Amino acid sequence: MSLELALQLERISKAFGPRWVLREVSLTVQPGEIVALMGPNGAGKSTLLRVAATLLRPTSGRVRIGDFSWPPDGARIRAQVTLLGHQPWLYPDLNAAENLRFYQRLYGWPEEPGAVDAALRRMGLADRARDPVRRFSRGMLQRLALARAFLSPAPVLLLDEPFTGLDVLGLEEAREAIRELAAQGRAVVAALHDPATADFAHRVVVLVSGRLVAEGSPTDFPEKTLQELYQAGMDRRTGSAAERPLRPSEGNFLSTRRMLSDGIRGASTAPAKVEGIRSAFPIRPQGHGLRAFQALLWKDLRIEGRARETLTPLLTLAGLSLFLFGAAFELRPDLARSFVPVFFWMLLLFASSLGVGRMMASEIDRGTWEGLLMVPGDRSVLFAGKAMVHSLLLGLVILLSLAAAGVFFNLSLWDPAILLLLALGAVGLSGVTTLLAAIAMATRARELLLPILLFPVAAPLVIAGIQGTRAILEADPAGGSIWLQILLAYDLLLFAVAWMVFEEVASS
């Protein structure tokens, strides 16, 4: 497949509830062309880029790149697109080079030796490659995010306010790099707010109140012209207060000399002659799922190893709970066999809710969740990777707590059947908690909602675990076996359902 693929947006409309944010936006960006997308605040520029990047599903219309279109084929479109979002999608506990290598592997980009260093050098960060990103200023974060975008071999580049926070030097470096990428045959769309930075584009299109209202060369849109266009769009919106809401296909819009009618327009200014890279970029490199899975595992374990943001509080909580439980009940060994299983399974449930919730909240708060959602292909790889990390975390907490329980209660829980039950519980819980945390953390209630969603769904699993562990401790292998089967069946059912529906949750 050639690198040269045009981006076609065909009558894209997007409504959030009854509010239309985009109305039948049609635009074609040719290979090698740079289009500057201008518009007032709230015009729908970011929404348009997010639809084109498959982070949002259009209410109607399609995004086409080559033979693929979104919807429905978001996974394939995603493989052809690189998005630089509002947030830089960087992990503060990884260094600059590690951040780039992580995304390189997650997205299945070619891992050519020296590519990361070259991208860092391109954005003036060569001497900061080994520095943790938490020490970077806003401008440096933007430089690193741009370096990641420039590392991508994808034929379509979507840049949302790419020059935010850059100094004049960085601005020029970034503009030069974008020009080079376009010269290689990439189709580039850059949402900009400052008309002074748009002169590197081949074409400017103006979006007002969700409609493309004008297009032309950068020189056609000095600040004053843009102000008039924006004002005219606002006036029209205010003037329509008494009207019913426009459906996207209704009504004409501004009548400037460059007014756009429906339909897809090509480049009005010829882009530079395309030369350079024509190497194939497969839709989904072979073994990409496994590479992405490994990348997620590596990233989460490395961050946890450095920051211990989740494990240390969970172990402290487990130790404290164990101490309080032991001190409060002063259990004799015969009673301990009955009560300790309750403690362990409740610990597993709370650790799952708190630990997994915290890890998912961190992804969302850092804004990196969107970066993960841009993984080409099936997003269930995110589910697999996250569930695996969460299982390992829960497993570690439980193993250390088992050792402590032996001391506090004079009770050995190192029975293979008990370990199997707890391992199954950890896997099932991490699966369903990963799914529900992705839901809860995107809501208003966040950490408060997660246990409300999780506890009732996980209750049969926890009850089966408690009963099974108790049966094994009380030397009732038949009872233990029945509860093990119930737990296994529920575990598999829950994990399978969570896996199947995760794709639906995993979008912005």
Place this chain on the structure above:
Amino acid sequence: MRSWERIWIGTTIALMALAALAVFVYAPREARMGDVQRIFYFHISTAWTGFLAFAVALIGSIAYLRTRAVRWDQLSHAAVEIGLVLLTMAIITGSLWARPVWNTWWTWDPRLTTTTITWVVYLAYLLLRNAVENPETRARFAAVYAIVAFVTVPITYLSARLLRTIHPIVLGPSVSAEAQGQFGLTPRMVHTMVLSLIAWTLLFSVLLWMRYRVQRAQEALEEIEEAMEA
């Protein structure tokens, strides 16, 4: 109201009245438990329609994720609301029945526990809807949760059949020797039960339709409000 709606609602009211008559007049008095057993017809009918409502919510949720048509989300939402009310009635009638038969209002029996879990799961569904502002995200998350939540429904059904329980199984063989309140169904009892199930199922369908229409009307109202604000 359209004529077919009038016929539908009229039939439902008539059948509900007939079912009530059958429960208190036609059905025989159970030999051991006496008149208190008559609550069984309400208990089983509300439990059945409650779980039917959750099955409708499951279908609506799958359909929503496939089509993204808001009407499926509205159907699921309506079904869960009604299902919760019906399951609450099933739990209350069960508790009222348990007091004289089991000598307690409540016991941590597998069937009671799993039914309560299902009830809480669907309550969480409503709380989730309340916590999401964006209508599209709300519908998507709610649909996903309704699919996950339904996993607890077969567990509830199987709990009284697979585990040691004191909850009676009236339909089908019981595996538990500890079941209390077990009784044999006479033909008149079967007639009454079937009539009750049909009447309550019809009542559920009417309530679902009405709630669904209210949801549609609310959506239309929101659109008008949005247009006025724009």
